[in-house]
Amino acid sequence: MMAMDTLHGARTPGSFALRPLLVPACLALALLVLWVVLHHYTGLSRDGELYALQAMVRLRPNLANDIYLAYGSQDRFTVFSPMYAGFIGMLGLQPAGRLLFVICTVWFFGAAWSVARALWDPATAWLAAAALIICVSFYGGYSIFHYAEFYLSARSLGEALVVTALALHFHGRPRLALAVAVAALAVHPLMVLPGLLLLIHLHLGARRALAGATAALAAVLMIALAGARMHARSGLLTVIDGPWLEVVKQRSQFLFLGYWKWTDWQMHARVFICLTLGALTLDDRARRLCLGAMLVGAAGLAIAWIAGSIGPLALLLQGQAWRWFWVSGFVSVLVLVPTAARLWRGHDVGMLCAVLLIASWTFAPLPVLPALAAALILWLVRGHVQAPTARWLPWAAYALIAIIAAWSLANLWMLFTSPRAQVSSEPLWIDRIRGVFNLQVCALLIFWLFCRWMISARSTWAPLLASAAMLAFLPRALPQSLNRADPSGSPAQASEFADWRAVIPAAENVLIVPMRKAAGFIWFTLDRPSYLSVDQSAGVVFSRATAMEVERRARVLLPIGEPDYEILNLIARDDKSGKPEDSSRPLTRDNLAAICADPVLGFVIAKEDLGFAPLRHAHAGDFKDWNLYDCRRVRAEAPRG
Numbered sequence: 001m002m003a004m005d006t007l008h009g010a011r012t013p014g015s016f017a018l019r020p021l022l023v024p025a026c027l028a029l030a031l032l033v034l035w036v037v038l039h040h041y042t043g044l045s046r047d048g049e050l051y052a053l054q055a056m057v058r059l060r061p062n063l064a065n066d067i068y069l070a071y072g073s074q075d076r077f078t079v080f081s082p083m084y085a086g087f088i089g090m091l092g093l094q095p096a097g098r099l100l101f102v103i104c105t106v107w108f109f110g111a112a113w114s115v116a117r118a119l120w121d122p123a124t125a126w127l128a129a130a131a132l133i134i135c136v137s138f139y140g141g142y143s144i145f146h147y148a149e150f151y152l153s154a155r156s157l158g159e160a161l162v163v164t165a166l167a168l169h170f171h172g173r174p175r176l177a178l179a180v181a182v183a184a185l186a187v188h189p190l191m192v193l194p195g196l197l198l199l200i201h202l203h204l205g206a207r208r209a210l211a212g213a214t215a216a217l218a219a220v221l222m223i224a225l226a227g228a229r230m231h232a233r234s235g236l237l238t239v240i241d242g243p244w245l246e247v248v249k250q251r252s253q254f255l256f257l258g259y260w261k262w263t264d265w266q267m268h269a270r271v272f273i274c275l276t277l278g279a280l281t282l283d284d285r286a287r288r289l290c291l292g293a294m295l296v297g298a299a300g301l302a303i304a305w306i307a308g309s310i311g312p313l314a315l316l317l318q319g320q321a322w323r324w325f326w327v328s329g330f331v332s333v334l335v336l337v338p339t340a341a342r343l344w345r346g347h348d349v350g351m352l353c354a355v356l357l358i359a360s361w362t363f364a365p366l367p368v369l370p371a372l373a374a375a376l377i378l379w380l381v382r383g384h385v386q387a388p389t390a391r392w393l394p395w396a397a398y399a400l401i402a403i404i405a406a407w408s409l410a411n412l413w414m415l416f417t418s419p420r421a422q423v424s425s426e427p428l429w430i431d432r433i434r435g436v437f438n439l440q441v442c443a444l445l446i447f448w449l450f451c452r453w454m455i456s457a458r459s460t461w462a463p464l465l466a467s468a469a470m471l472a473f474l475p476r477a478l479p480q481s482l483n484r485a486d487p488s489g490s491p492a493q494a495s496e497f498a499d500w501r502a503v504i505p506a507a508e509n510v511l512i513v514p515m516r517k518a519a520g521f522i523w524f525t526l527d528r529p530s531y532l533s534v535d536q537s538a539g540v541v542f543s544r545a546t547a548m549e550v551e552r553r554a555r556v557l558l559p560i561g562e563p564d565y566e567i568l569n570l571i572a573r574d575d576k577s578g579k580p581e582d583s584s585r586p587l588t589r590d591n592l593a594a595i596c597a598d599p600v601l602g603f604v605i606a607k608e609d610l611g612f613a614p615l616r617h618a619h620a621g622d623f624k625d626w627n628l629y630d631c632r633r634v635r636a637e638a639p640r641g
Contacts, residue, residue, distance in 0.1 A: 044097065100157075140323065210295060
């Protein structure tokens, strides 16, 4: 590993007292640039939209009438929503979400660097933090989530607190680490619990932790069997009955391990193999971290299998123990660089193992599972590899490096000689930089070379000039990374739709046709409950009443489209046809009358002009010439069948 004297503050010719601060500051700035180039904030998207609604209901009580919240939700288990609401009250929805996202993201990666620094030398710590930005580890079925997601949710803060607790533990503050993890349960218990379990493992040791995990799994199995036998309809042993279960399976198929695909299991297997290699090669503290992450991830998957296969018991299925795997994925990427470094230095066999390990995360054409399995097997049998064979293995490593280099150069040639793929407000040179770094192997190589240059450079001018260049670059690239959010909820958009807001009573449900339109516009611009969207059906596992109402409203909307909450059926149809299918139907006068027959539906927004004296939106924009229909008028004027 490269010499680190300058980073520890040793004086060299031409240095001065600020150099020990300049190099870390420059490398931290490089991590920021790396994130900005590779990722972007997606604003009120996916679960970020739901958490924003949970916060907004504290400022707009009429939103509590929305189907997502009306029958109970997981919001009652977190203190994140009132905190988020406080920021919204001071700053507004979009600025508050963006600010909290930046805080949680910087906090997460800063704490991750602190964990790495407690375990390894500074250079390795910086590279480990860079790997966490470059190599995102997904978890769950259908790649549903990953750590450090690109929108704001309670998970964002919960993950940052868990990693902070790990940093405190490895910096010699185990009691404070446990206290932070326990307090963090109030933010997101499902996400923080695996971090707490990992800390307990680090305190107890592998044998006692394994015994405890085995006993816990046995207890969970007995509880699931008891609940299934009793067929309880309420209380802790509530079993999800047939109609409720069908809605949950259709909407949230990723909760059931039996519906996971081969690619999902391959993704999780990669994490286990990487952690195994880390446990076999790293020093004691890092080895214990790897073993703990493996145990927590395996226990979570086992509990998730029990939850989905026996009963199923509502409490266990709602617990979503497969989410524990986020900790396993995080640790597997954190130890990626130090594990590869140990493998490279350890043995002739290790050079090829190191290249296969890094390539499995950064080189897309490589078949991940065979490559990692080969690396693990080679390392396990390294003592039995004959000398003539062992001498050829480094050449195999160099050959694979050459293949990766040739592939990267070919892609870079295409990148710089092809026209821009999409219209962008950014200069072409920034677009090209993003393209280079999107080749993950190039991003990791560039950061490694930059890190070596910063640490080995004897002059203070190197970090100063590099920092100046990055500070000049960030104002050009940051807006594209942080300002891609949907404008829903902005004062300008709220003012634009003041005419619609004025005629819609505060508690009335609104529907946008086609239904694939997200509910965010209704929630945050119109400040009204949404009748039904696929996002709102996310809470069906937490409430039978919600599930049944979602199913009922979907039947009401059959004249204009198939139920969009039936994601499992949609996946099956797409797999069979080989392409996504649009199941929506044109809105007609009769269809509008049919859906407005439901007294719960108050207003419909659609592009079609079907009579019934709609209020047309005349402003330029996405909703220009769209119409707002009052269902009371439709019910009054439509012919009765």
